[in-house]
Amino acid sequence: MGYISNIINDINSILFPRLCFGCNALLTRGEEHICTICRNQLPLTEYNYEVENPVDRIFYGRVVIEKASAFLFFSENGIVKNLIHYLKYKNQVQIGQFLGDWYGHVLKENNSLAHIDYVIAVPLHKNKLKKRGYNQVALFAQKIAQHIDAQYIDHILIKTANTRTQTKKTRIHRWQQKQSLYILSDPNFLCNKNVLLVDDVITTGATMEVCAKTLGETPGIKLYLGAMAVVL
Ligand SMILES: [Zn+2]
Known part of the structure; x- marks a missing residue:
């Protein structure tokens, strides 16, 4: 056979x-x-959730988090860029699963996120989700959750407008900030929980910052950030 x-x-x-x-x-x-x-x-960062690293420094003074890390280094021309391009724009959802499995395994070995209750992927707006057909971070987040014995949830953090997170402080940006791009469907669900928020690539950190601020409105929440890759 x-x-x-x-x-x-x-x-x-x-x-x-x-x-x-x-x-x-x-x-x-x-x-x-x-x-x-x-x-x-593959350029593994080998950063972990124990020691301070350059991903933490991206968020210093911007938002209250416990710790941040990323699995890979992102570079403009290279394997990681290609992987993420196929994942985001070419329907190759299995790449998210592959990376999540690998990173989840590493995290489990380090035993550094053993206390996480929930894993949340940075959400897409419902129109974008419909258009793309999938959230490219969902499988990555689910696989990590499996490995560290946490629960993956996608109903709490909701994106309310179909726009990119602006990094420049334009008038439109300030307006968007006021309108709050993300909301919580249940403001108390994550009370006193340890939450890992994950995204594909951390560049300026703007998206993570806005999401983390929204999640941070929950009393007693402890937030950790993670990404497939980081631009440094
Ligand atoms: Zn190859």
Whole structure:
């Protein structure tokens, strides 16, 4: 049977070649999502939730959080950029699962987020969700939650307007801030809970900041931030 299924797999890979999401090379038998070379070259930050790191520093003086971290370094040309591009714009949701599984495993090994109650993904506006068909961070968040024995929830933090988080302080920005881009569907649900908020890429930290401020309105909440990748 193994022999026959290998042949079927080989025929499949000729008819439907599977390509590495990092470098577009043909994947060989046993390789999933990315090739062995890309896998070995993935720029892991090796930051954790114990020691202060440069991701924490992005949020200093901006919002009250316990700790922040990110799994990978993002660079403009490279494997991580390609992975996230396929994940966000090319329907390759399995990349989120792959990264979440890996990062979740690392976090579990470190035992640093063992006390987290809930994992929340930065939400999309419902129109954007409908258009894209999926929240690119959801599977990543779900996999992490599984590994650290937390619960994934997506009904508490709601995006109310279909706009990007502005980083420049324009008049429109101030207006949007006032209108509050994100709201809590239940202001007490996360009372005294440890919450991990996750996103795909932390660049300026603006999105995370606004989400964290909204979540931070909950009494007694302790917030942790995590991302697939960080731009430093
Ligand atoms: Zn590759």
